[in-house]
Amino acid sequence: MYTSPRAKLVNVSTIGNPVLDEEAVRRIVRSEIEHADAKDPGTASAALIASKGTLDWAYPPLILATTAASLGMEASIFFTFYGLNIVHKDYDRLLKVSPLGNPAMPMPVPMPNLVLGLPGMGPIATKMMQSKFRRKNVTTIRELLDLARDLDVGLIACQMTMDAFGYKADDFIQGVRFGGAAAFLAKARKAHLTLFI
Amino acid sequence: MYTSPRAKLVNVSTIGNPVLDEEAVRRIVRSEIEHADAKDPGTASAALIASKGTLDWAYPPLILATTAASLGMEASIFFTFYGLNIVHKDYDRLLKVSPLGNPAMPMPVPMPNLVLGLPGMGPIATKMMQSKFRRKNVTTIRELLDLARDLDVGLIACQMTMDAFGYKADDFIQGVRFGGAAAFLAKARKAHLTLFI
Amino acid sequence: MYTSPRAKLVNVSTIGNPVLDEEAVRRIVRSEIEHADAKDPGTASAALIASKGTLDWAYPPLILATTAASLGMEASIFFTFYGLNIVHKDYDRLLKVSPLGNPAMPMPVPMPNLVLGLPGMGPIATKMMQSKFRRKNVTTIRELLDLARDLDVGLIACQMTMDAFGYKADDFIQGVRFGGAAAFLAKARKAHLTLFI
Numbered sequence: 001m002y003t004s005p006r007a008k009l010v011n012v013s014t015i016g017n018p019v020l021d022e023e024a025v026r027r028i029v030r031s032e033i034e035h036a037d038a039k040d041p042g043t044a045s046a047a048l049i050a051s052k053g054t055l056d057w058a059y060p061p062l063i064l065a066t067t068a069a070s071l072g073m074e075a076s077i078f079f080t081f082y083g084l085n086i087v088h089k090d091y092d093r094l095l096k097v098s099p100l101g102n103p104a105m106p107m108p109v110p111m112p113n114l115v116l117g118l119p120g121m122g123p124i125a126t127k128m129m130q131s132k133f134r135r136k137n138v139t140t141i142r143e144l145l146d147l148a149r150d151l152d153v154g155l156i157a158c159q160m161t162m163d164a165f166g167y168k169a170d171d172f173i174q175g176v177r178f179g180g181a182a183a184f185l186a187k188a189r190k191a192h193l194t195l196f197i
Numbered sequence: 198m199y200t201s202p203r204a205k206l207v208n209v210s211t212i213g214n215p216v217l218d219e220e221a222v223r224r225i226v227r228s229e230i231e232h233a234d235a236k237d238p239g240t241a242s243a244a245l246i247a248s249k250g251t252l253d254w255a256y257p258p259l260i261l262a263t264t265a266a267s268l269g270m271e272a273s274i275f276f277t278f279y280g281l282n283i284v285h286k287d288y289d290r291l292l293k294v295s296p297l298g299n300p301a302m303p304m305p306v307p308m309p310n311l312v313l314g315l316p317g318m319g320p321i322a323t324k325m326m327q328s329k330f331r332r333k334n335v336t337t338i339r340e341l342l343d344l345a346r347d348l349d350v351g352l353i354a355c356q357m358t359m360d361a362f363g364y365k366a367d368d369f370i371q372g373v374r375f376g377g378a379a380a381f382l383a384k385a386r387k388a389h390l391t392l393f394i
Numbered sequence: 395m396y397t398s399p400r401a402k403l404v405n406v407s408t409i410g411n412p413v414l415d416e417e418a419v420r421r422i423v424r425s426e427i428e429h430a431d432a433k434d435p436g437t438a439s440a441a442l443i444a445s446k447g448t449l450d451w452a453y454p455p456l457i458l459a460t461t462a463a464s465l466g467m468e469a470s471i472f473f474t475f476y477g478l479n480i481v482h483k484d485y486d487r488l489l490k491v492s493p494l495g496n497p498a499m500p501m502p503v504p505m506p507n508l509v510l511g512l513p514g515m516g517p518i519a520t521k522m523m524q525s526k527f528r529r530k531n532v533t534t535i536r537e538l539l540d541l542a543r544d545l546d547v548g549l550i551a552c553q554m555t556m557d558a559f560g561y562k563a564d565d566f567i568q569g570v571r572f573g574g575a576a577a578f579l580a581k582a583r584k585a586h587l588t589l590f591i
């Protein structure tokens with residue numbers, strides 16, 4: 001006769017003296033806690049805030065969120081302040097790089113700030129970064145946004161900043177939802193991985 | 198005779214067959230863990246670091262901390278580096294916006310960087326953002342600081358940066374406390390929501 | 395005759411009357427959970443991302459990570475984008491401060507942006523901050539990097555950015571390891587303290 005492991009346990013319990021003392025219970029509890037920790041809900045989600053609106057700073061939230069999602073985490077990005085640029089329909093035109101005031105930006109030749117401030121230098125810096133990234137096969141913003149939507153990364157535009165900057169729901173790319181900081185934080189407080197970018 | 202609910206349970210146990218086997222114990226444990234997770238202390242607090250000292254970047258820490266506090270979380274902000282500006286008595290004068298090197302800042306008309314660099318353009322950008330926010334009924338920094346204190350948001354100024362920049366305790370607004378990074382991190386390590394702004 | 399500890403436990407149970415009812419089990423469980431929470435693995439590690447490559451922004455990740463490590467936490471820093479400058483062999487030359495576009499930077503006398511943009515003003519701002527920090531006995535970047543390695547802070551350079559910027563493993567200081575965002579996030583998701591700097 002087939003007896004399932006569970007039935008067997010119960011049988012043993014009934015026959016013998018299955019009585020568990022405190023020590024045995026504590027042992028069971030510890031194994032259950034260990035198991036529960038391994039699937040700690042906090043480790044299963046990532047909540048990122050994207051607040052900057054330049055080409056270079058559009059990369060980190062998109063790369064980190066898609067990487068988290070590809071690791072099986074539930075990832076979402078809250079686009080606020082200048083970060084709204086990243087999910088604006090015109091992101092390709094809005095996301096620029098400014099070399100001014102950013103001495104960490106690698107330039108082909110050192111240029112004094114006054115030259116960088118000349119009209120036309122901003123577009124040159126943007127083009128330079130775009131081509132540097134293209135040569136190295138770094139994915140484009142368009143590809144990352146597509147990937148994010150494929151991986152079900154939550155893309156949430158901050159309602160308050162939209163109002164302050166005069167944007168309408170219609171100004172944003174497909175798949176973007178709209179919400180406030182409170183709704184976002186209510187979710188983010190349960191995530192271990194919370195980053196303000 | 199009065200019997201406490203617990204005593205009653207024990208009575209029942211003694212009478213019937215209260216024997217719990219391992220399976221029953223594991224079921225109890227799982228329900229307790231689920232209950233404990235729901236009130237995970239990590240989800241109950243928010244620890245933010247405010248490191249930037251411009252008008253635009255003063256908003257995110259104050260908005261996020263007051264929102265977290267209004268959700269019932271214990272929220273605190275550690276003001277360090279340029280972030281000290283936000284709780285300096287002179288914050289109204291110190292918090293400026295610079296359009297230079299920030300191509301994400303929405304301007305009424307596109308202006309080349311050289312023009313933005315002309316003396317006097319910084320104040321114009323600051324005024325522009327202030328009036329844009331006022332027209333949209335976005336709360337002011339003063340209102341947010343008042344709200345933060347009303348909601349018991351912890352406002353902590355970084356002692357080390359204060360010393361490095363030559364500030365004194367007296368230079369800061371009422372309600373600010375002073376502390377080091379170690380004291381802040383000792384608290385922050387228990388919070389899920391930790392953001393560097 | 396040899397009896398395993400477990401068998402022994404069961405024997406003890408059989409002799410006395412160790413019968414635990416559900417209430418007693420729940421009490422044990424709660425005490426174990428409380429104990430487990432106190433050593434919540436999430437509170438034991440800090441995962442920081444250093445993304446900026448100027449002198450001022452090199453301080454926060456190094457100060458926070460070494461402080462966390464000195465509190466007994468397992469700390470690591472993922473250097474990505476401009477943050478690679480911090481662990482580049484040439485960090486002393488690469489880490490500069492730009493006063494341009496940063497109205498929060500304390501200057502001895504107010505200077506209009508156009509003057510700050512003149513060739514040569516960047517080095518002056520860098521020197522000014524270095525000497526201000528030296529006068530106040532703030533540790534140098536070199537000292538903080540040494541301290542980080544002494545305290546076993548994990549220093550990880552982002553492989554993808556290295557490739558995009560054309561850096562080689564050889565360009566970095568001793569003790570730096572190399573890895574991708576996925577490897578870093580797999581660790582970071584277990585840490586409560588996660589900061590993007």
